[in-house]
Amino acid sequence: MTKIMFVCHGNICRSPMAEIIMNDMLKKANLQNKFSVSSSATSYEEIGNPIYPPAKAELQRRGFSFEEHYSTKLCSDDYDKYDLFVLMDKNNLFNIKHIFNNDNSNKIHLLLEYTGEVRDVADPWYSGDFKKTFDDIFNGCGALLKHLTK
Numbered sequence: 001m002t003k004i005m006f007v008c009h010g011n012i013c014r015s016p017m018a019e020i021i022m023n024d025m026l027k028k029a030n031l032q033n034k035f036s037v038s039s040s041a042t043s044y045e046e047i048g049n050p051i052y053p054p055a056k057a058e059l060q061r062r063g064f065s066f067e068e069h070y071s072t073k074l075c076s077d078d079y080d081k082y083d084l085f086v087l088m089d090k091n092n093l094f095n096i097k098h099i100f101n102n103d104n105s106n107k108i109h110l111l112l113e114y115t116g117e118v119r120d121v122a123d124p125w126y127s128g129d130f131k132k133t134f135d136d137i138f139n140g141c142g143a144l145l146k147h148l149t150k
Contacts, residue, residue, distance in 0.1 A: 001033070001035065002035050002036070002083045003035075003082045004035060004036070004038070004082065004083065004085075004086060005037075005038050005039065005074070005086070006018040006019050006022070006037070006039040006040075006086050006087075006111075007039065007040055007041070007042060007074055007085055007088070007096060008039075008041065008042070008087070008088040008089070008092055008123075009041060009088075009092060009123070009125075010043060010045055010046035010071060010125070011039055011040050011046060011072060011073075012051055012055065013052050013055040013124050013125055013133070014088040014121055014123065014124070014133060015039035015040065015088060016039050016051050016055070016069045016071075017051075017058075018111065018137045018140070018141060019037050019039040020059055020064055021059075021137055021138055022037045022141045022144070022145070023037050023066075025142065026145070029149075038082075039069075039072075040072050040073060040074040041072065041073050042073075042074055042099065043073070043095070046071040047071050047073050048070055049071050050068060050069065051068075051069050052124075052125070054124065054128075055124065055133075057130070058130040058131065058133075059134070062134060076101070079107070083107065084109065085108045086109055086140075087108065087109070087110050087111065088110075088111055088123070088137075089110070089120030089121060089123065090120055091120075093108065093110065096108060111137065111140035111141075112139075114144045114146075114147050115139055115140055115143040116143075121133060121136045121137060121140065
């Protein structure tokens, strides 16, 4: 089983959105038994908090159903527990390198690199544009799934 961890700053917007979207894609492709998907934060700021209400509303507006999610913090031990860490932006990349100290197994990647784009998934906490963030994450997860199943 391939274990995937989506990572963003607070684990209340982008990474839980990615976790929910990817799990839905896996279920629709009947691949949920081949992959395990989680999400976490690189900071302590939001630990224990639920998905940010506008992110939750965007997912529900798009027809996604899911159980409640509460923010958790990525820890150094996670490197050996997961096969792939998919980050939302370059700031997460900087932070995760401090948590893991290295990436000798090349497990750390930015989500949109799977789409061929070299840019961050915009942080809706600052932009307020949850529709754009959803679209980026949906496209990124679709491209990641294609990559993982080729």
